[in-house]
Amino acid sequence: MPEPTSTAVITSPRGSGIREVARLAGVSIATVSRVFNDASAVNPDTRRRVLERAAALGYEPSSLGRNLARGRSELLGLIVPDVSFPLYGQMISGIEDVLGQRGMSILLASSHDDADRELAASRHLLRHAVDGGIVINSQTDAALPSPRGVNWVHVSPEHGIWPCRVELDNVAGGGLAALELLRAGRRHAAYIGAPGRESAERERGFAAGLRRDDLAYRRAQGDYTELSGTQAADRLLEEFPALDAFFVAGDLMAAGVLRALHLRGLRVPDDVAVVGFDDAVLASLLYPRLTTIRQPAYEMGAAAARLSLQLLAGLRAEPVTFPPELVRRESTGPP
Amino acid sequence: MPEPTSTAVITSPRGSGIREVARLAGVSIATVSRVFNDASAVNPDTRRRVLERAAALGYEPSSLGRNLARGRSELLGLIVPDVSFPLYGQMISGIEDVLGQRGMSILLASSHDDADRELAASRHLLRHAVDGGIVINSQTDAALPSPRGVNWVHVSPEHGIWPCRVELDNVAGGGLAALELLRAGRRHAAYIGAPGRESAERERGFAAGLRRDDLAYRRAQGDYTELSGTQAADRLLEEFPALDAFFVAGDLMAAGVLRALHLRGLRVPDDVAVVGFDDAVLASLLYPRLTTIRQPAYEMGAAAARLSLQLLAGLRAEPVTFPPELVRRESTGPP
Known part of the structure; x- marks a missing residue:
């Protein structure tokens, strides 16, 4: 031949x-x-x-x-704050499964939630000639470098200005938490938040949900760590001993809230109900098992990978917003 | 010029x-x-x-x-059972930090604890011309393909036959657990294990530690899941109600043991002491906080990355064994 x-x-x-x-x-x-x-x-x-x-x-x-x-590396860059954080691990699994079906691979870099390190990570990935990139929890409001038309898809960015992004409807999540605490008959709720856009949106939805029943709520600020949850709950309970419910912006902080309640001899959910946020591995292992608002992290990662593939194929890509889901467990009690 | x-x-x-x-x-x-x-x-x-x-x-x-x-891709392949498992996430962080200092990057693939998928992952990574590779928790006893002299470094492999490997001294870890339960005055211990080499080694060290005090122990088998821990503890307590201590081969199973004890109204550590294994994020968040045997996962990942760099530089690389460490928390009580 x-x-x-x-x-x-x-x-x-x-x-x-x-x-x-x-x-x-x-x-x-x-x-x-x-x-x-x-x-x-x-x-x-x-x-x-x-x-x-x-x-x-x-x-x-x-x-x-x-x-x-061919002019392609078949590599997709991935910038993640910290790979050892379970929520991000689930997102990475979703990304990897979609890319693997196309024979593409993930090239990994960490940002440690820092805008400068995020930029450095993007340059590092670009030197390996990635065909595109995904950034989880971007902290920057400046566009990452984009030589050769490389596209960056954002998952849950701090700044909602990026055209290609995948995010959760955090406002709706806050609304679900309010509904659940009302369903459990609670009238004296508190919100424990953290810095950043996601927590602010969760609080906005929570406040709106309580307002429909003409209820106000107390609030305190943590930083997503367990210790900050314990401390915020302690401060709130000192000042407002009649509190009967907490909505907490993250499950790790909610673990800290549960600890504060255990140490004060308050029963969960009998005396105080608790709703967390995320539903990574942790929530179902706490005692009592934590009712929480689920982020479909695996599915969000998979959606980001599909957006990247669309952009690589020269197609348009629209932002994707996922609805949150209430996962009812022991910390808000039976219906 | x-x-x-x-x-x-x-x-x-x-x-x-x-x-x-x-x-x-x-x-x-x-x-x-x-x-x-x-x-x-x-x-x-x-x-x-x-x-x-x-x-x-x-x-x-x-x-x-x-x-x-140059004949180099500056990419290191990484095969991991599941990136969303926190212990592996910490190992990846250690690998990434060492490689990042050398301008190298991680190319990621998952094996899902399956020997066939591990082999497929290795082929996939090799097609991207990785300079070397790291395999976490390898399940295969057959050598992975090694074209162009590519070296695979193993972290905690199921089969201890690989020349280049990083592992924990699991026997010593079991010994530490026995000592801690003896220190807490326990005389009626049980071991909850799981399939595989690591659990067998942990049990061996535990048995030897108890034997020095002429103590025997009961045993049951789980599979590293929370539910299997609850079920194993329930079975053991039904048959041997006098048990006053559990050593559990993984923290996730230990979470299940704590749940079984809570539901039976047994106090931890007053009635029953519990020691877990791993000390990824989970152990310190459980109620009560779990005493456990720490695997230095970040450091083990970093050591594997350094071994890979040595091999790439044409140097010899010897196996590295890390000592475990007891992390005493609430579940075994104060000294």
Whole structure:
């Protein structure tokens, strides 16, 4: 059969293999290359012979040379505040599953919730020629560098200014928390928030939900850590001993609230009901099991990966907003 | 100044930029390439002019072309059972910090604790021409493919046969748990284990520690899930109501044991003491806070990354064994 001469040649970065495969299979290097690039014009017998010889030699084609020819690295950059935070781990799982089906891989970098480190991470990823990028919980309000038209998709960014983004409807989440505490017959609620846009939106929805029953609420500020939850609950209970419900902006802070209640001898949910936010692994392991507002983190990651693929294909991508979901457990009691 | 002709030329994968930078800076493409490769022979004024023009054009050099010339991708493959498991997240953080200091990046793939998927993940990473790889909790006893001499470093592998590995001294961890329960005055202990080598080693150390005081122990098997911990504790307490201590092979199972004790009205640690294993985020958030045997996950990840760099540099790498550490909290009470 004729051997076309215009095929991209695969080069293994350490220079081994393809010549040997071609020699043993009795074909040209270009034919070996076409077999591994899935070009359709290779005779089936030839293809089989090449694959057998390649397997016998332990030859693995390198995507480095192939992708250079194609102008694609098949890598997607991912900037995440901290990979050891379970909510982000679930998002990464969702991203990875979608990309894996397309043969693409995640190149990982951490931002530690810092705008400067986020920018540095983006430059680092771009030096590896990523085809696109996803940023979880971006803290910057400046656009990340975008050479070669690389697109960045944002998941739950602090600033809602990015055209390609995936986020939760936090206002609706706050509304669900209010409804649940009202359902449990509570009239004296408090909100424990944290800095940033997400907490402010959760509070807005919570306040609106309580207002429909003409109820006000107390408030205190934490920082998403367990300790800050304990301290905020202690302050509120000192000043307002009649409180019978807490809505807390994150499950880790809610763990701290539960501890404050245990140490004061208050029963949950009999004396005080608690609703958290996130539903990563933690909530269901607390004692009592925590009622919380679920962020579909895996699904949000998967949606961000699909947006990235759309942009890579040159398609338009619209922002995606996920609805939150109430997960009722022991800390608000039975209906 | 003379322009050498033997310098590797940076090519941007979408073909943009370097020519334009060279033209605007009034230098050759090879000079632009040398500036971005940090070759020392570029005149400082020329270097500054090139960097200014590159910044103005938003030009980012691609490592794809550069690394192809160098024969290195600067990528390290990482195979992890599940990124959303906090212990692995901490290991990834340690790996990432060490590699980041060397300008290298992590390419991520998941194995879901399955030997076949681990092999598929390794092939996927190799197609991206990783320079080396790290496998967390490998389940296979067959060597992963190693074209071009790529080395795989194992962290806590199920089979202790790999020359390059990082692991915890699990036997010593079991010994620490026995000592802690003896210190707390317990004489009727049980072990709740799970399948696999790590649990078997933890039990071996636990048994040896108790034997020094001529004590036997009861045992039951779980599977590292919370529910299996609750069920195993229930079975043991039905049969042996006099039990006053549990050593549990993982913190998640220990959360289930605490729940079983709460539901039976048994006080922790007054009636029953509990020691877990891992000390990822969870242990300190349980009620009561869980005494546990700490795996230094971040440090183990960092050690694996350093082993990988040694192997890449052509140096020998010896296995690294980390000592475990007792973290005493509320579930075994004050000394």
